[in-house]
Every structure is written in C-alpha cells, then in structure tokens.
Amino acid sequence: MSVFRKQASPQDEPDSKSSLGLRLNVFFFSTFIIFCVIIVRLAVVQFVEGPTLTEVETSRDTKNVPLAALRGVIHAAAGEEIAYSTSVQSLYITLTKEYTAKVTDKATGVTSLTPEARANAFALATKLVEQFNKYGDPNGEKLTVNNVISSMDLNFKKYSGYMARRIKAGLTSKEVAYFMEHKDEFPGLEVVEESNRHYDKDSVAVQTVGYIKPFKSSNSLNIYKNIQNAMKKIDADPGLAYKDDEFVGFDGLELQYQRELRGKNGYQVISVNPQNMAEKVEKVVPPVKGNDLWMTINKNIQMKTEQAITDQISWLHSHAVQGKTHPNAITGYAVAMEVDTGNIVAMASMPDYDTNVWTSGSLPTDVWNRIINNYQNGTINPISSGISGNGLRSVLLMGSTIKPLSVLIGLNEGLFSTSTVYNDTGSTSFGKAGHETKVRNSSGHVYGSMDPARAIEKSSNVFMVDMVGKKLYDKYGNKGIEIWDKYMKEFGLGVSTQSGLPNEFLGQINYTNTKAAGSAQAALVYASFGQQGSYTTLQLAQYASTLANEGIRIKPQLVSKITDPNGNVVKTFGREELDKVTTFDKSFWREIKKGMNSDVSAFSDFPYDFARKTGTSQQQAKGELRDNGVFIAFAPRENPKLAVAVIIPEGGFGSNSAAPVARKIFDAYDWEYGLDGVPKKSLKTADPANGGATNAPAGSTTGN
Numbered sequence: 001m002s003v004f005r006k007q008a009s010p011q012d013e014p015d016s017k018s019s020l021g022l023r024l025n026v027f028f029f030s031t032f033i034i035f036c037v038i039i040v041r042l043a044v045v046q047f048v049e050g051p052t053l054t055e056v057e058t059s060r061d062t063k064n065v066p067l068a069a070l071r072g073v074i075h076a077a078a079g080e081e082i083a084y085s086t087s088v089q090s091l092y093i094t095l096t097k098e099y100t101a102k103v104t105d106k107a108t109g110v111t112s113l114t115p116e117a118r119a120n121a122f123a124l125a126t127k128l129v130e131q132f133n134k135y136g137d138p139n140g141e142k143l144t145v146n147n148v149i150s151s152m153d154l155n156f157k158k159y160s161g162y163m164a165r166r167i168k169a170g171l172t173s174k175e176v177a178y179f180m181e182h183k184d185e186f187p188g189l190e191v192v193e194e195s196n197r198h199y200d201k202d203s204v205a206v207q208t209v210g211y212i213k214p215f216k217s218s219n220s221l222n223i224y225k226n227i228q229n230a231m232k233k234i235d236a237d238p239g240l241a242y243k244d245d246e247f248v249g250f251d252g253l254e255l256q257y258q259r260e261l262r263g264k265n266g267y268q269v270i271s272v273n274p275q276n277m278a279e280k281v282e283k284v285v286p287p288v289k290g291n292d293l294w295m296t297i298n299k300n301i302q303m304k305t306e307q308a309i310t311d312q313i314s315w316l317h318s319h320a321v322q323g324k325t326h327p328n329a330i331t332g333y334a335v336a337m338e339v340d341t342g343n344i345v346a347m348a349s350m351p352d353y354d355t356n357v358w359t360s361g362s363l364p365t366d367v368w369n370r371i372i373n374n375y376q377n378g379t380i381n382p383i384s385s386g387i388s389g390n391g392l393r394s395v396l397l398m399g400s401t402i403k404p405l406s407v408l409i410g411l412n413e414g415l416f417s418t419s420t421v422y423n424d425t426g427s428t429s430f431g432k433a434g435h436e437t438k439v440r441n442s443s444g445h446v447y448g449s450m451d452p453a454r455a456i457e458k459s460s461n462v463f464m465v466d467m468v469g470k471k472l473y474d475k476y477g478n479k480g481i482e483i484w485d486k487y488m489k490e491f492g493l494g495v496s497t498q499s500g501l502p503n504e505f506l507g508q509i510n511y512t513n514t515k516a517a518g519s520a521q522a523a524l525v526y527a528s529f530g531q532q533g534s535y536t537t538l539q540l541a542q543y544a545s546t547l548a549n550e551g552i553r554i555k556p557q558l559v560s561k562i563t564d565p566n567g568n569v570v571k572t573f574g575r576e577e578l579d580k581v582t583t584f585d586k587s588f589w590r591e592i593k594k595g596m597n598s599d600v601s602a603f604s605d606f607p608y609d610f611a612r613k614t615g616t617s618q619q620q621a622k623g624e625l626r627d628n629g630v631f632i633a634f635a636p637r638e639n640p641k642l643a644v645a646v647i648i649p650e651g652g653f654g655s656n657s658a659a660p661v662a663r664k665i666f667d668a669y670d671w672e673y674g675l676d677g678v679p680k681k682s683l684k685t686a687d688p689a690n691g692g693a694t695n696a697p698a699g700s701t702t703g704n
Helices: 012-048 050-061 115-135 145-152 173-181 222-231 252-256 258-262 299-318 365-371 399-412 452-457 461-490 520-528 537-548 586-595 659-672
Strands: 062-067 081-093 102-104 111-113 165-168 189-199 212-214 247-249 266-272 278-285 292-295 332-338 344-350 422-424 427-430 437-440 448-450 533-535 552-554 559-563 569-572 577-580 611-621 624-635 642-648
Touching: 062 278, 081 173, 111 115, 115 145, 115 165, 115 173, 145 165, 173 189, 247 252, 247 258, 252 258, 299 332, 299 344, 299 642, 299 659, 332 537, 332 659, 344 537, 344 659, 399 452, 399 461, 399 520, 399 537, 399 586, 399 611, 399 624, 422 461, 427 461, 427 520, 437 461, 448 452, 452 461, 452 586, 461 520, 533 537, 537 552, 537 624, 537 642, 611 659, 624 659, 642 659
Parallel strands: none
Antiparallel strands: 062 266, 081 165, 081 189, 102 111, 212 247, 266 278, 292 559, 332 344, 332 642, 422 448, 427 437, 552 577, 559 569, 611 624, 624 642
16 A cells, blocks of 8 residues: 655645735835835925025034124214214234144143244234334334234134234225235235224213224123124024124213114125134125214204303302302203203213223223213213212202292192292291201291292292192192102103113102101102202203193104215104193293292393293212202293203302303304294304303302
8 A cells, every 4th residue: 555645735836926925015115115205305305404404504614704884973963073983994814724723732732823823923913014114104003013913813812713803903095005916915914994983072962972882892781782692693684793893882872873873784704614714705795884863962052051061160169159169069061952842952061071082992091080980971860970079979959940840739739829928937847846847948038928939939948848848748648749759750850851861860769768858748848949859950951841841741852863874864853742741720830930030140131031940959968068059941931942951069059050051051042043033143243152141150149
C-alpha cells in the first residue's frame, strides 16, 4: 500500500501575491502623501512665510544706520531766526578689519588688537592729523593722534562695529576738497553733511525756547525712553531711528515740539559680515528736513522786557524805597499775554544765559556752575530758574493781587453787595474768644468807610478778612475750603495753564493744609488776602487775562503756526477757551474793574485807562520776612488788549519794584501793536528805543 503526502491548496499562491501588492500600494501611497506634504510645505515657505524669512535673513546680514535730518527753525513773531541749524561737513570712518583685527592671548585669555591693526590705526590717525593741520582752520581746535584714535573707538566701547565714527566735525572747504579728491587713499572714510544748532546771540527768551542735548544723554526724559524702546522692535521704521550723537530737544519749545522740529531721519542700509563689521552700503534713504515754528513772542517786546527787569533790579540796588535799598533783588520774571488771542508776546526769566553753550554736546564745569541756578524757565517753574539773595525762588505768594478775585467770590456768594459799606479801622481779628489772631493793613493804614471797589483799590486786608474769609467760613464751615479752591482753579490758580511747556509747575496750594494754618477759618482768612497760594508768573498772567475776559480762561499760545521746509503752513494755533465762569453778574465785574485802580507812580503819564493790582507777598527766608514785589494789570480797562504779570523776589512793594517793569512792557507793546489797535511805530511819534517809558521809576509810598 502506498502512502502519499497531501500537497498545499493551489489557492495559497494568489493570496501571497495579493498581500505583497497591497504592501506595495501602501508604500507608494504613503510616499505620495509625504511628497505632497513636502510640496505643500515648500509652497507655504515660499509664498506665505517667504517675506518674513527674507526680512529676518536681511536683518541678519544688513544694518540700518540713521542719517540725521536738518532741524527746523524757531522764529520770533516777525520772522527773526531765534534757533536755527546750519549745514556742516564732518569726516566719518566706517571701520574695516584692517583696523580691528584681534588676537586672543592663550595664556591670559585677553583679546586685543593685533599689532598690525594697531599700527594701521595709528598710521591712519597720524596721516589724518597731518591733513587737518595743513588744510584745517588755523584758529580751530587742534586734534591730536590720540584724539583721532579715541574717536575711532577701536574696541567698540561706544558704537557697534558697523557704525560710522565721527572723526572731525566742521571741516573747512579745503579739507573737504582734499578728502574727496583722495578718497581712494582713505578706505572707510566719508565726508558727511550734518547740522549745527545756533541760538540768537541776543539771548531771546532763552529758557522758553529751550536747548538741545545729544540723544545718548537724553534718556532721563520719557519721550526718549519710549523712542529707544520703539527702536528695538524688528519692524521699526528705520526713518524713526535716532543717532546716539544726534541733538534733540531737552527743554522748552525745543522739547515740546521735538517731533515737528526734527523732521525724519534718513538711513543707510549697510551689509555686515559675521563679525558685525561693515562691508558695503546697500541703500541710502535721504533725511527729511524738520518743520519750522513761528513763536508768538515778539523779539522787540521780549528784549525790552528783559532789559526792563535788568534795569529795575539795578535801580532797586541803588535807590532807597520805603527807607531802604534792595540789594537782594537779583532775579525777576514777567509774562505778557494778549487778552483776546492768548498769544504770549513776552516771557522773561532773568537772569538768562547764552543757550549756545549746549550745542557742543557737553558743558565745562565752570560754565555749568555759572548757569546751574538760572537755565530753566522761572515763569513756569521755580527749580533751577533763579534764586534771590536770601534764597527765594520764582514762585511766591500772590499777596494783594488776589483781592479782585476775593471780592468777586464775596459778591457771587452773597456775602455782601456792590453797595455794601464797610468801616476799615486798620485791623481786625479772628479765632476763638481769648485766642484771637490780629490782622492789620499794610503799614497800619486806616481807610475808614469803603465799598468793595475801594477795598480793592486801597488793598484793605481787614475788609478781605471780615467780609470774605470769615463770612465764607460762617456760611460753609470747613466746606469753605472746597468752595474757595473751586474758584481758584476756575481762574487758573493751582491748575495747568495748558501752555504745553515742559515741566510746568501747578503752584503751591497751602489753604488745604488746615492743620498748618491752625483751622479751616484761619486758612480762609489768610487766603482772602493772598497768603495761602503761591503761583507762577504765567499763571498770574493767565489769571489777569481771565479777569480782563470776565471769567473766560484762555490757553496761553507760544506758537502761532508751523510751516514745512517750503514755507507751506502745516498747522495754525488760535484762541482756545479752557473755562468759562457764567455765574458772575455784570455788576460784579464792573465793581472789581473799578477797584483795580491802585496808585502806581510808574504809570503816572500812561495814556490809557487801565486795570491794575499791586501786591507785596511776604515770605520767610533766612529767619526774616522778605517783601516780594508782585504786579498784575491789563490795558485798556475797557476792551482790554494785553495782560501783564511781573514778580521781583525781594524787590519790596510791588508798586515800586514790579510795576515799573510792567509799564515798559505796555509801552513796548503799544509801539509794536498798539493798545488801541494802532501800532505807534507806524505813527513814528514815539521813541523806538524806549517806547516812551520812564527811565527811572519814582519811589511810591503805596504799601502794596
């Protein structure tokens, strides 16, 4: 019997082939999917992410180097150039590896220039100094080899490797011609057009105009901190980038209008190597010149105002007033503001200084010591803006200049009427029985029977105490402080004038500190005759303007327009109302204007009827009460054109110290514009050098 092994089923072979085919199909399909993903990804990279990646790649290989724009001009009202820039040619070097090659000491690990690089740098510096001595200004600063080496910054302590370094500014035409002709002999050297800032040698409103400093020295100001942060962004506009050595506004209008005056920087796109050294200039975008400012300040009025303060201070040193001279009156401040427009035609803070000291980029110690106390604007801020002989600054108590507003408040609050008659006995008292505090009129004057207008005219302290301070407390109690404060702020006292000038001081309000005053009643009593609030000269000028405008507070304007480099008007500025008090009756305004009639000898021959109020603010300094002259006025009394405020620390009574300065300001304005709308210079009858003002103000015995 035979035994046979059973063979596999013939159906097994097709199954094996089918499985292999399936695997191949899966493989090819997977490969297809992978290629599709790759193709899609490449498409995304090319068309979607391509621009971004290109920008990133470009940022790795190129750097943007700013080119400073020519700064705009600051004009006075009649077009005089008060701050302006002139073009100068400067020599720059962009370092190449022949000057910066370095080697690391294996023993110490210290990296330094190779001997060859150092030799090349000194050879270049020596050759440059030779040409400077040959073609430069024989009377100019003499640069040494070490000066040039320091400017090259070979160790990158000041600048990145690709940044051009300034070797010399203000090249002569011969130097420019030489370096342009021998450009091939000086690889990396380039003559660049820059600008120098200049200020009028007449020192016109210098603290108002302000000054400039290098950008690298300006990071204490928020505006430049913000700019530095913006420059760090990858997508930042290179035209907005600042150069470290670019001059920028640091105070006054130079700072307030920095963006308008600066224009827009140009820039170079420079390719760099992996060591961050410059290789090639790929692109140049030229800068755009800054816009010009046209101030409202009239140069002639400003100069006469400055001279009036200086002359008056000198006069006070040599002429006895109220039995004594005033040698400690060494500073003075004045602001003249048009009542209808808000235009500031004069803003003087004396003594002043030559702002050109800032244009070199650094101040010698002796120069800084000379200007440290008066380089800022005393009409808006008491810091670094002048100190009297006994240490008083520019923000002082108002004294009797508050009295027109005190009477307005009393009338408006119904504390008395325009027909009220008060008997001034020369003194009064306030406080609890047995603990009264006495208040007297200046020099102990007794004025007898008076209405509110006469109380202002005679500057009666006792009227203000009895009829305003005490009665306001009787009506409102402690809430009287809030009522008083509301009125003060409506007239611009204790709030910003909105002038826009940097570092404007808001004033020193003391009446809210009832503990220091002794009580709320005491605070109101002292406030009623001007002993509880200290304000800037600009605030006082705005306050006087608000009185003239019968309760309408307008913004002080220092710039009338901005024009582009071609003279086209970019922006204009006009009258802006900030507050409008409508609660005062017309009769109240008539009463206080009638009362603003103080006897001031400096105005004895003034051809206009005008409203004025003298003031003598007393403040402690070095252990004694010092008399400070304060004066406000507007003219004419009806249809007023100009408001003026003057402060002379330690000048004595305001009628003797501050008022004569105001007279000369009014005369100067009358000559230029006309207090009646007719400029007297057009009639050619006044003295253009003096505007008809008296040379030596006579001493007055008026006690305020």
